[in-house]
Amino acid sequence: MDELTREFLIESQEGLDRMERGLTDLEARPTDSELLSEIFRSVHTIKGTTGFLGFKRLEKLAHAGENLLSLLRDGKLQASQNIITGLLQLMDGLRSILHTIENNNSEGEDDDSLLIGQLQELQQPAPATSATTHALIAESFPASTPSMPVTQPLHVSAAAAIDASNLTASDSTLRVDVLLLNRMMSLVGELVLTRNQILQATSHDPNLTPLSRRLDLVTADLRESVMQTRMQPVSNVFSKFPRIIRDLSQSLNRSVRLVLEGQETELDKRLLEAIKDPLIHAVRNSLDHGIEPPDVRIAAGKDAVGTLTLRASQESGQVLIEVSDDGAGICVDRVRNKAIERGLIVAEKAAHLSDRELMQLIFLPGFSTAEAVTSISGRGVGMDVVRTNVEKIGGKVEIDSQHGKGTSLRFCIPLTLAILPALIVRSLDQNFALPQSALFELIHLPFQQAATVIEWIDSNPLYRHRGNLLPLIFLNNMLSPQCEIKSHDASDSYIAVLDIDGHRFGLVVDNLADPQEIVVRPLSSVLKSIGLYSGATVLGSGDIALILDPSAIAARANIFTHTN
Known part of the structure; x- marks a missing residue:
């Protein structure tokens, strides 16, 4: 498939998307001339290009739709429910042919005569009975229609498989193959991991600290920019x-x-x-x-x-x-x-x-x-x-x-699956990553106060916090049930207050490390079956840390009532 055909397929699919939105709005505004003109342009553009590319079947079907839309645009017909249904069927037919061209590099041999005949019948003036009466309403009322600035992030289209080396540019947009964006995101993930390791390795070297901080800033900006290209x-x-x-x-x-x-x-x-x-x-x-x-x-x-x-x-x-x-x-x-x-x-x-x-x-x-x-x-x-x-x-x-x-x-x-901000916590002499999206508050718990602030009701530990009782889960005990919960250990601990569906509980951990941006890696089937982790990551120290799943932890501990 040549570049011109690929560009035609992408623009035609975008035009049909606009046509679909316009047709559903047209049912509520059947006499909106501006809306009719926009729908007409979508079909007219497809028909005008097909002749040059030699897609005769597509041209013939688009021509039938263009004739009907021309009568609507000129006020010779009014958009009834039947006409809008016919135009939606036209749109489906055009989209089907485009998919066939994309997959087979040909239009296929299906017969469109029935649909063309229906479009021609709709060109005849209908009786004045209920041309604009709708028993059913399906209207769209956008809360706001944002303007499209010229600084809009890269517009990504997966309508056609474009080689990574083939880019199509205009004044304000650039189409890039999705596979290339995925590759960029993977490379940024590797860069984030390397950045984390460099930051840790140079943290005590005054000569390298300014350079590592600069690397940190540039990596963060690059990560944000690449992530923006994937946002829609x-x-x-x-x-x-x-x-x-x-x-x-x-x-x-x-x-x-x-x-x-x-x-x-x-x-x-x-x-x-x-x-x-x-x-x-x-x-x-x-x-x-x-x-x-x-x-x-x-x-x-x-x-x-x-x-x-x-x-x-x-x-x-x-x-x-x-x-x-x-x-x-x-x-x-x-x-x-x-x-x-x-x-x-x-x-x-x-x-x-x-x-x-x-x-x-x-x-x-x-x-x-x-x-x-x-x-x-x-x-x-x-x-x-x-x-x-x-x-x-x-x-x-x-x-x-x-x-x-x-x-x-x-x-x-x-917002994204690839890179997440996380708090690094320690339990059983191991590092774990806790997603910051679920973190509400951190509480330092000196060992001298543990006996007085932690209460027990039916063997369930609770922390009295600002006048309320906060259910507690000791991560040590959850990871190793044979590990006895000790509220009088001669060492401080920390309570990570987590919010799940509006419910809060405290996760008690042994220690904390600095927060990091972590790159999420998938779990093996063995670790996934445990049900307490959402992924794994490599820390700046080079150690592997499992990513805790706060919802799964709450469910396992029966902190809230569960039905599974």
Whole structure:
């Protein structure tokens, strides 16, 4: 495939992405001339280039769509629901041909005559009955539309496999092969490891200290720059949902208003791709089992049109993505009964769970409150897979619901997987890395005070901190259960106060070392099966340290109620 064709494929896919966003907006603004012109340009650009490249099948289909869009743009037709559906099918057809060209370097031999015929029929004026009446609503209301500065980070496109040596530049953007970016990120990781070792080796040499500090600053700047090239706005994923909402609304007889907020929030490309499928599942659940049909909503005193909100924000080194609806919500009593009925939890234990804890039962494998599994989704069916997929990338899932008022599903995702700031702690004469994203506070615990400030309730240690009792986990004892917990050791220790899903506990460690930026390495299957670690890293001293997983530690110690 030559460079011109590769460039054509990338630009055409980007044009179709803009067309998809425009078509879902067009349903709410069928007479918006500016919107119609933008959609027309997307198809016109594809058709204009295909003739030069010799893609006759693509040219013929784009030409049929261009004729229909020309009538809409000139005001001779008005964008009805049927016309928008036809244009979405056109977009799917064009995208399919582009994928065939990308994979096979040819257009394929499928017949597009049926779709072309449908587009030609839509060019005929429709009766004036319900051309613009929509029983279903799928609107997108962005909270803000950020401007695109010329200093925008590198725009990465994986639409075509471009050789690392082949770069396509314009005045403000540069397309780079994703494989090249991955290689750059790996090299930066190695540089960070080397930087850490040099800093430690030269810490007591006054002649080398200025040079090592300079190396530290340059490495940090380079790391940040390379990471920025991998960052993409969540709008790249959010933009797919107006079409999904429209299609599902029609098939489920729902009226839905889609609200998009925080689309400018950025996330590592790899993580953005990994979160797409869990988000789609959450949205499908919201429409199928959350938002009620219009007549049911009206009977309940609600607006006939339901609201589904996709919201993204950045907090404390993490990206929070929330899917919330104002639908029927989840009845905790029904959740409890279903879990007992399916043998997922015993009645005695279920009776002592709070509403928040009961809600977490929907993430158990095999749980569902749906009376029948539909072709769309089932509330709970596959939710264990959603949680598993999110946890694979170092994230977590939270759910809140009020019966009759709606449900919110929150995904907490790390900004990147490659390099993390961590606190180095010691236990059993070994180093461990503790991600700083979970660290709330550090407390020095002199051995003379341990006996008075640590209290014991049913063999569970608690630390009285600012008037509250903080559950404690002794890392020594967790790593080596035969190691007896001693609160009167003649040595100081430290309490790392960790925050997990809004719950706090203290991890007691023997000692602390300086914080480091660590490069995350995958675990072997043996260490992964232990369930207490999220990865491994090499410290500046050259020693290998395991990366502690605070959520897994809390679950293992039963600090909070768990259902597994």
